[in-house]
Amino acid sequence: xxxxxxxxxxxxxxxxxxxxxxxxxxxxxxxxxxxxxxxxxxxxxxxxxxxxxxxxxxxxxxxxx
Numbered sequence: 001x002x003x004x005x006x007x008x009x010x011x012x013x014x015x016x017x018x019x020x021x022x023x024x025x026x027x028x029x030x031x032x033x034x035x036x037x038x039x040x041x042x043x044x045x046x047x048x049x050x051x052x053x054x055x056x057x058x059x060x061x062x063x064x065x
Contacts (some may be wrong), residue, residue, distance in 0.1 A: 005047075006047055006050050006051055006054070007054050007055060009011070016052070020060070020062040021053065023062055024058075025046075025049050025050050025053050026049075028049040028053060028058055029045055029046050029048075029050075032045045032049055033045055039064040
């Protein structure tokens with residue numbers, strides 16, 4: 001199977017603020033589109049961003065920008 005798998009169980013069981021999590025996923029996907037070499041071939045950028053956030057590979061906090 002090619003591509004990353006989104007950990008739906010972690011998304012369903014997420015106890016934090018969904019708005020903040022979604023915002024972090026969008027920002028991570030945007031960052032990955034600017035550096036596609038960081039994503040393995042065959043992996044979709046949005047799926048990878050979601051997986052990284054839910055697996056805790058990328059930490060996030062929403063505050064004043």
